[in-house]
Amino acid sequence: MANTYALTRHLPILAWGRTYSRTAAINDLTAAVIVTIMLIPQSLAYAMLAGLPPEAGLYASIVPILLYSIFGTSRSLAVGPVAVVSLMTAATLADVTQTIDVGYATAALSLAGLSGLILLAMGVLRMGFIANFLSHPVISGFITASGILIAMSQIKHVLGIKAHGHTMPDLLESILSHASDTNLLTLAIGAGAIAFLFWVRKGLRPALIRMGLRPGAADFATKAGPVLAVVATTLLAWHFDLAQTGVQIVGAVPQSLPPFTLPNVSTDLLAALFGPAALISIIGFVESISVAQTLATKKRQRIDPDQELIGLGAANIGASLTGGFPVTGGFSRSVVNFDAGAETPAAGALTAIGLAVAAVFLTPLIYFLPKATLAATIIVAVLSLVDLKTLRESWAYSKRDFGAVAITVVLTLGLGVELGVVAGVMLSLLIVLFDTSRPHIAEVGMIKGTEHFRNILRHDVVTDPSVLTLRIDQSLYFANARFLEDHIYNRIIDDTDIKHVVLMCSAVNEIDLSALETLELINVRLKELGIDLSLSEVKGPVMDRLQRGGLLKHLTGRVYLSQFAAFCALRGQADKVSDLAQPGSA
Amino acid sequence: MANTYALTRHLPILAWGRTYSRTAAINDLTAAVIVTIMLIPQSLAYAMLAGLPPEAGLYASIVPILLYSIFGTSRSLAVGPVAVVSLMTAATLADVTQTIDVGYATAALSLAGLSGLILLAMGVLRMGFIANFLSHPVISGFITASGILIAMSQIKHVLGIKAHGHTMPDLLESILSHASDTNLLTLAIGAGAIAFLFWVRKGLRPALIRMGLRPGAADFATKAGPVLAVVATTLLAWHFDLAQTGVQIVGAVPQSLPPFTLPNVSTDLLAALFGPAALISIIGFVESISVAQTLATKKRQRIDPDQELIGLGAANIGASLTGGFPVTGGFSRSVVNFDAGAETPAAGALTAIGLAVAAVFLTPLIYFLPKATLAATIIVAVLSLVDLKTLRESWAYSKRDFGAVAITVVLTLGLGVELGVVAGVMLSLLIVLFDTSRPHIAEVGMIKGTEHFRNILRHDVVTDPSVLTLRIDQSLYFANARFLEDHIYNRIIDDTDIKHVVLMCSAVNEIDLSALETLELINVRLKELGIDLSLSEVKGPVMDRLQRGGLLKHLTGRVYLSQFAAFCALRGQADKVSDLAQPGSA
Incomplete structure (x- = not known):
């Protein structure tokens, strides 16, 4: 059967030839x-x-x-x-x-x-x-x-x-x-x-x-x-x-x-x-x-x-x-x-x-x-x-x-x-590269009474001056890694209240090696400024891959299962939500 | 001032030269x-x-x-x-x-x-x-x-x-x-x-x-x-x-x-x-x-x-x-x-x-x-x-x-x-193109008691045999438009119960002209099979652009503000939720 199928697949004439009619x-x-x-x-x-x-x-x-x-x-x-x-x-x-x-x-x-x-x-x-x-x-x-x-x-x-x-x-x-x-x-x-x-x-x-x-x-x-x-x-x-x-x-x-x-x-x-x-x-x-x-x-x-x-x-x-x-x-x-x-x-x-x-x-x-x-x-x-x-x-x-x-x-x-x-x-x-090289990055806060985080520019949300949460609406790869880096530095350069940066990764389907290296660099530079870096809502396949890179070993903050968990923890209630941290193999 | 700034910007020597010290x-x-x-x-x-x-x-x-x-x-x-x-x-x-x-x-x-x-x-x-x-x-x-x-x-x-x-x-x-x-x-x-x-x-x-x-x-x-x-x-x-x-x-x-x-x-x-x-x-x-x-x-x-x-x-x-x-x-x-x-x-x-x-x-x-x-x-x-x-x-x-x-x-x-x-x-x-050319497409259903729609393979959800809802986890553009087309045809080809197809666009940041043409083609072909096509959760900028193309004029279904609205309407309660349809300028 399998052989007949393969033969028909590569010699389509066998399919229509067998049933060829006078009409x-x-x-x-x-x-x-x-x-x-x-x-x-x-x-x-x-x-x-x-x-x-x-x-x-x-x-x-x-x-x-x-x-x-x-x-x-x-x-x-x-x-x-x-x-x-x-x-x-x-x-x-x-x-x-x-x-x-x-x-x-x-x-x-x-x-x-x-x-x-x-x-x-x-x-x-x-x-x-x-x-x-x-x-x-x-x-x-x-x-x-x-x-x-x-x-x-x-x-x-x-x-x-x-x-x-x-x-x-x-x-x-x-x-x-x-x-x-x-x-x-x-x-x-x-x-x-x-x-x-x-x-x-x-x-x-x-x-x-x-x-x-x-x-x-x-x-x-x-x-x-x-x-x-x-x-x-x-x-x-x-x-x-x-x-x-x-x-x-x-x-x-x-x-x-x-x-x-x-x-x-x-x-x-x-x-x-x-x-x-x-x-x-x-x-x-x-x-x-x-x-x-x-x-x-x-x-x-x-x-x-x-x-x-x-x-x-x-x-x-x-x-x-x-x-x-x-x-x-x-x-x-x-x-x-x-x-x-x-x-x-x-x-x-x-x-x-x-x-x-x-x-x-x-x-x-x-x-x-x-x-x-x-x-x-x-x-x-x-x-x-x-x-x-x-x-x-x-x-x-x-x-x-x-x-x-x-x-x-x-x-x-x-x-x-x-x-x-x-x-x-x-x-x-180039148009595709250019498009994806400037991803939409939204600063988000919590909608009161919910566990949802939305763009602070469009919604009435709760934020904390010491916590900067950025939602990245694109996979991270070589063409946009530098953009993210610049975006973060420009945001924190004059805001000395910020002590924690959280990258919300719900829309990140992929992190390639270039982006990983950039994240490691961001982690190091933020550390020099006394700011820790955390991730939240990292997708399963992305997390699997991150385990194999060096970032998680040196990460100054943590990887949180949900943005809500991250926000609660970083607002100073770390003891209450420690169980919300994302397990390594999530 | 502006002139001085421009000059310093293009002749950085003016910036450090003025304060040059003996040390x-x-x-x-x-x-x-x-x-x-x-x-x-x-x-x-x-x-x-x-x-x-x-x-x-x-x-x-x-x-x-x-x-x-x-x-x-x-x-x-x-x-x-x-x-x-x-x-x-x-x-x-x-x-x-x-x-x-x-x-x-x-x-x-x-x-x-x-x-x-x-x-x-x-x-x-x-x-x-x-x-x-x-x-x-x-x-x-x-x-x-x-x-x-x-x-x-x-x-x-x-x-x-x-x-x-x-x-x-x-x-x-x-x-x-x-x-x-x-x-x-x-x-x-x-x-x-x-x-x-x-x-x-x-x-x-x-x-x-x-x-x-x-x-x-x-x-x-x-x-x-x-x-x-x-x-x-x-x-x-x-x-x-x-x-x-x-x-x-x-x-x-x-x-x-x-x-x-x-x-x-x-x-x-x-x-x-x-x-x-x-x-x-x-x-x-x-x-x-x-x-x-x-x-x-x-x-x-x-x-x-x-x-x-x-x-x-x-x-x-x-x-x-x-x-x-x-x-x-x-x-x-x-x-x-x-x-x-x-x-x-x-x-x-x-x-x-x-x-x-x-x-x-x-x-x-x-x-x-x-x-x-x-x-x-x-x-x-x-x-x-x-x-x-x-x-x-x-x-x-x-x-x-x-x-x-x-x-x-x-x-x-x-x-x-x-x-x-x-x-x-x-x-x-080519690696980027190849990556994005096979986007993740999840068939979704409603999580009971909520208005959330999640992957039917990972969650216990409510579905309707006449409604096929696909969530597309990527912007649509020339390199993946055909993939979507094939994916839809392969899904419906043997399932005669399906009367409505909904594309949930919450993760679609962009639809280029190639993808628009493909959507028009999908619309026409589904129509020939007696199936209507709807969209849900289309982002504002994407919607603005769709208004300028031909798709919306010929769309056999509607554009719904939320997936919940789409699901309610298409399950046969159209009268109750007609007010949920997405207004043209959303």
Whole structure:
């Protein structure tokens, strides 16, 4: 039993494969046809975005989908090249191939392979929780900025000029300095395709529904928009032989199934790719798991993040061995797959077959496809990544969260995707540190007639001039230990009545070694001033740990079970309440 | 008045300068003589450690001390070259001068200047709190590993061989591969000096006291040990002309006051130095402020961290303009200064004069000084940085803190100082994130006869099968929002009795945008399952913020002022307690 369970857990295909029905098969097949049609132009376009030949996009959509359908836990996720990961791939490869003598396409294989191994390792180490450590505002800001960068990077294809760069300033400068080379025919095709695709998105669906089409069919027609643009502009380019007038076309694409390829595994290259591969893995994983989770919830299915890492890892290793580049679960293709009624990962496998057929038979037909058309499909697709809603909401909700989004956007645009996301993550961590580094510390007194102690600023309480009681509303750790120290010294420096300081620890869930050392220091310094230090309401696990440190041995006061006991004892009634002192093992 | 205050705050010299007495002057002069004698060999040695000519060490100890005595707030801190910062300087310059065409000494000036500007900027921006963000275990591990690396880096001078490297494996390999070139005379001098200096530290002081010397005088003799070693080995090298037999000597040192120098400010160089300069600044600041704070507390003086940044910034800019390299407040020299009775920063100024005299008149005398002697003084000095106590204590106190120390030590030894400290800091942040990412969530019920709600696992409480109440013992933010989500789903998935979920927020100090979005999602998903979501005991500031987000508009339940009110209402007595619902602005 246990073995079967473990096997099913790591090979989810065994779970759904056993009960696969005819209805499910029909639904999966329908979804596969729709997704295949949508994926052909998208795969070619993302390969271009990654700086690779178009066929790499098709290859990256075939074996990875198959492997994911075996190892992944989502029933609707469609794995393949996606915009943000393709952009990160382009930025990485442009960098690495400048300093290391390796082919661009070979480096892409190495990047996918390394990324696959990192994902697999994270899966085996059960590190799926790591996705939680990226804050929503940071991800949203990063994706928004990436969308803008991607759109910018495609403008050169729409204008028919040469330009390069992976940051906003570089791209702008490069585009402006080459703008005079604009090929007007290319611009006409590119701008026309953009306008058409926008209209398809905004105007076509309502129009079709008004004309009496079922919403499902209208949706399908909308998704087929890019294919229509591809077919129309390819025919134009072929008929008028536009390549002669300088319009860039895709050109010869090999007619072949995904080839077997071996990535370059030289130490230099792998060392240079490791950091970017880790970033691409994490960003890809976060994007993929968010989509998978959203779709699973709608059908009350469950996603296992650790197994997802293994599925994505296998997919990327597959990509590296079959002429691809880094892949992940994509938002738009997965939603299309889901909406089209895919019930199991078999839909993905069928899509893979559809794309394999396309790779073998349809590639000659895209010889005349203008690159401007592909650029147009990318531009229209990624502008939906731009998320102004989060910016607006975060502005209303919290200026700090807004700051995190805004800074991530600005840094990603200004410094590129890699530095941008790293800076965003650092920033969100710093915000947390900063928040917890100035904990709320309340001076408390006893509410008359009760045993409760509350903030003296908000309640009418009994206090004793010789006893200073501070309630610390946060765990104590390195980032706030010094704050506590300063707070205590500042409070007692001019108040010579104080003879006893009590730290009320009811909200202290943790005391780390730095904080322990600080408490020891506070204890010593107060002793020099003739003041003793006591603790009250220390939680069990914290007390257990304190036993192992040196503080309790030297503590000038005592540890009291309750604040009430501490207050009674220190007011001068020590004899009456000695039994209230907290036993060592409390 | 306000102006005078501001002026005194930024020019602390005005505060102590006005009341400077004759006694203070005598005490300062005594301290200055002792510190000067100690600093001469130390300055030469640390310059060698940084890879610079010996005079740079003297220069770096003159103007920086003067500037610090004007702008700094500590009355005992002695600023100059220190071991760890010198090591970081060497590692940075070795790197940078390989890729950028700039002289080593010139790059050192730029590094000091840039570091000074960074410190100044941090001071102006009042970022002194940043020192709190480095955990004690990480700093301790970093310093320990640096001590070991420094000692290793000096072994080549003791053996009289060539070797290089800034990590443990590189240094070991390099030393072993050149070990056969060992110069035996050099080794004799180096090993002899090390043995002598160890004996001075451990054996001389007690011996002198037994012989009837006052402890103060015995201490002074102990501090003079390195000078004795320098004099003795210099005489040996001169008398036997050891340089002829291959013993490396210091050689000609210019007789001069600190020269006026201009750092190289090419963009390439500054860009390459920025990261290392920031690291050196922060590490130097942390070291310096810890020493300053320790000494100030002993005399009940106060240190202003922001003004300290300005003082250290001025010192480093001074170093960059007068032939020096990065400096900071050093532990051993400051303690000597303090113990010798220094009362004001004037002691530092007098030390600077002493060193200036040495730079002009004594430099010819060190021509024959063997480098092995300097290496010996470094090795003996830095071994006191190795802090096994923290390793032992952290092992006893918390395996996690121990892990942070141990990993920082290993990474610093293995990857070098820069990556080591960055990795250590990252690690300590990850530990905090990881800690708070799995908050304690208790299912609570009402203690009979009270209005208190406690953990159902620890107390005998009243519950209602239709009401699930969870108390969250942590602020909600991006790193733990998903954990809460999963926790709730897992709890309700098989319990169809539950109709109401209440989140008791008494310990929630903060809800960030990520957590807000998660709460909205939980609200929606519970609604789909026919369960409503309520909140209770939401703190005022958190409530204020929730008003600005979208959650409250869509919340299927209510926000209750107290958990008691929530429990009464949801048990089916809604009519009786409707007045207990929390008003919007609570």
